Amino acid sequence: MSDDIRDKVMLMIEKRGVMMRPRWHFILLSALAAAGALILIVALLYVISLAFFFLREGGMLYTPAFGGRGWFELLRSAPLLLIVLVAIFALILEILVRRYSFAYRAPLTMSLGGILLLVFVGGFVLAQTSFHRSMEFAAHRGHLPPPVGFLYGQTFRPPRPDDMHRGVIITQSTGGFVMVDADGDGTSTVELTPQTRLPYGEDFAPGDMVIVIGDPVGTDTIRAFGVRTMENRPDTQ
Amino acid sequence: MAETDEQVALAVQGGATNRFGELVERYEAKLMRYARKFLLDPEDAQDIVQDIFIKAYENLQSFDATRRFSPWIYRIAHNEFVNALKKRESRRTVFTIDFDTLFPHLQAADTADSAALERDTRETLEKHLDKLDPKYREPLILYYLESMDYREIADILHIPVSTVGVRLARARAMLQKQAKGQTMYE
Numbered sequence: 001m002s003d004d005i006r007d008k009v010m011l012m013i014e015k016r017g018v019m020m021r022p023r024w025h026f027i028l029l030s031a032l033a034a035a036g037a038l039i040l041i042v043a044l045l046y047v048i049s050l051a052f053f054f055l056r057e058g059g060m061l062y063t064p065a066f067g068g069r070g071w072f073e074l075l076r077s078a079p080l081l082l083i084v085l086v087a088i089f090a091l092i093l094e095i096l097v098r099r100y101s102f103a104y105r106a107p108l109t110m111s112l113g114g115i116l117l118l119v120f121v122g123g124f125v126l127a128q129t130s131f132h133r134s135m136e137f138a139a140h141r142g143h144l145p146p147p148v149g150f151l152y153g154q155t156f157r158p159p160r161p162d163d164m165h166r167g168v169i170i171t172q173s174t175g176g177f178v179m180v181d182a183d184g185d186g187t188s189t190v191e192l193t194p195q196t197r198l199p200y201g202e203d204f205a206p207g208d209m210v211i212v213i214g215d216p217v218g219t220d221t222i223r224a225f226g227v228r229t230m231e232n233r234p235d236t237q
Numbered sequence: 238m239a240e241t242d243e244q245v246a247l248a249v250q251g252g253a254t255n256r257f258g259e260l261v262e263r264y265e266a267k268l269m270r271y272a273r274k275f276l277l278d279p280e281d282a283q284d285i286v287q288d289i290f291i292k293a294y295e296n297l298q299s300f301d302a303t304r305r306f307s308p309w310i311y312r313i314a315h316n317e318f319v320n321a322l323k324k325r326e327s328r329r330t331v332f333t334i335d336f337d338t339l340f341p342h343l344q345a346a347d348t349a350d351s352a353a354l355e356r357d358t359r360e361t362l363e364k365h366l367d368k369l370d371p372k373y374r375e376p377l378i379l380y381y382l383e384s385m386d387y388r389e390i391a392d393i394l395h396i397p398v399s400t401v402g403v404r405l406a407r408a409r410a411m412l413q414k415q416a417k418g419q420t421m422y423e
Contacts, residue, residue, distance in 0.1 A: 005269075005283060006261045009290045013254060018291055020254075026299040104395040 033096055040093040041119065044086060048123025051082040053132040054157050059166045059211035059230055065199040066213055066226035073213060079158040090116055165190075165212040165222060166230065172206055176224070179210065189221045190214070197226035204229050242306035250297055257297075260306070261290050267383065268314050274378045275318050277367050278325075285321050289314045308392045311383070315375070315393050322371055355381070358409060365415040373408035376401055 012018045055061040060077045063070035094112050097103040103111045126132075138144050139152035160166070165188060167179030176192045190212050192198075204210050204227070214224040240248075242263060249257045268289060272282035292313050300309050359381055366374055379385045379393060391398045 005265045005287055005290070006258055008287055009261050009294070010255070010258050012291060013257060013294055018294060020250075020297055021295055021299075023250075023298040026296075099395070101392065105391060105397055107397050107399070 033099075037093060037096050040089050040096070044089045044093070044115075044119040045122045045126060047082050047085050047089065048119055049126035050132060050151060050156070051079045051086075051158075052124055052127035053136075054079055054082075056127065056231075058158060058160050059164065060158065060160065062211045062228055062230055063164065063213060063226075065228055066197050069213065069225060073161050073164055077158045077161055077164075079156060081156050086116075086119075090119075163213055163215055163225075165214070166209070167212070168209050169204055169206050172204075177204070177206075179212070182209065187220065190227065191217065191221055191223045192227065193223060196224045199226070199228055243302045243304075246297060246300055246306050247302040249294075250300070250302065257290075257294055260293075260310075264310055265290075268310075271311070271314060271378060271383060272318065274366060274382060275371065275375055276321060276325075281321065285317055286314075289317050292317065305389075308385075308389045311379070311385075311389075311393045312395075318375075319371075358412065361412045361416045365412050368415050369408060369411055373404055373411060376404045377408045377412075380405055 052061065055074070055077070058077070060074050063073040066073075090112060093115060094103070094108070097111075106114070135144065135148070136152045139149040142149065144152075165179075166182040167188065168182065169177045169179050170187070171178045176190045178187055178189050180187050190210075191214075192202075196214075209230045210227055211230050212222055212224050213226045214222040217223045242260060245256055245259050249260070265286060268286045269282060272286055273279050276282060276285070289310070293310050296313070300306065362377060362381055366377065369377070375394065376390055379390045380387075385393070387398050387401045390401045394401070396404075
């Protein structure tokens with residue numbers, strides 16, 4: 001029986017044209033997989049940094065300073081579409097690298113977790129640069145190709161919670177301040193109470209951009225639960 | 238001194254096609270034993286082993302001769318066997334999502350069994366292997382019958398090394414349970 005297998009295999013190789021695939025075939029496959037993995041890593045970095053950029057621009061990234069309610073505001077304004085994209089890209093990346101020993105030797109949660117941690121840190125760092133601001137600027141002027149420009153539209157932008165307001169202070173008084181809404185919704189009077197959370201103190205002044213969490217009192221007044229300054233943007237000053 | 242598998246494979250990669258027969262000779266008995274124990278059906282084992290060698294020949298240029306040949310060909314064999322089981326049990330899923338591979342385990346690394354324990358396990362294995370799920374049957378075969386270490390088994394099954402330890406421990410426990418059950422009826 002042993003000789004039988006050997007003879008049959010050698011017969012198929014020598015007489016029936018079973019061919020050895022050339023080395024370049026495997027090199028090409030590996031190169032394609034590596035290129036695919038690289039593209040996915042770049043895409044993940046891009047999408048995660050875009051999510052951080054949107055959250056920071058919308059003010060949601062500043063709310064955890066207000067405690068539990070602030071964390072809740074951040075969670076409910078999470079950019080779900082971008083998170084779904086991240087999950088899809090990360091899964092495809094895991095499948096692509098799973099055939100390599102560095103990936104399959106680690107438990108799935110660790111290799112996937114490692115990938116996500118790396119791209120999260122990378123994405124956060126990228127979001128601190130002016131890259132997305134420049135891209136957004138170019139997208140609004142129609143200077144980017146449609147798929148990239150579309151990313152900076154409203155579809156992927158997380159909605160800001162109703163009780164969250166963003167604006168530039170124009171006048172300040174003892175009991176609060178008046179601000180111009182950053183989204184062009186007119187002016188609002190912000191009322192500070194002894195319970196208002198000011199994580200960095202009352203360190204704001206006219207001209208500062210602030211984020212306010214609070215409920216409306218009357219038509220144009222907000223009783224502030226928390227107030228803190230935001231990084232001023234050149235185009236909103 | 239006889240050439241190593243890796244040296245023969247390198248020669249075949251370099252154009253000495255006829256020397257592939259040497260690799261077939263070295264591995265056919267091992268792969269036939271692996272097939273019989275894993276598939277539990279000697280009928281199509283020979284055809285499947287033949288296919289394994291053909292696949293190995295077709296993909297030989299992907300083999301890195303600086304690494305060991307044995308885990309490489311066993312990996313091909315594992316894939317072929319799993320496909321054969323899937324075909325045979327088309328209505329049942331042979332391997333589903335494996336939670337053992339999801340999380341890290343604190344399982345001890347490759348530990349040598351005592352001679353007595355190993356002898357007992359081998360005896361129980363021969364009697365009750367067919368009663369185990371393929372997921373647990375396969376690491377037992379590779380560890381006890383093919384004398385592979387944890388790392389080699391991990392490379393063949395593409396699972397974490399700690400998962401190999403977990404599966405072997407569970408498989409041994411299952412074997413003991415089977416053996417006890419039989420003793421009670423005897």
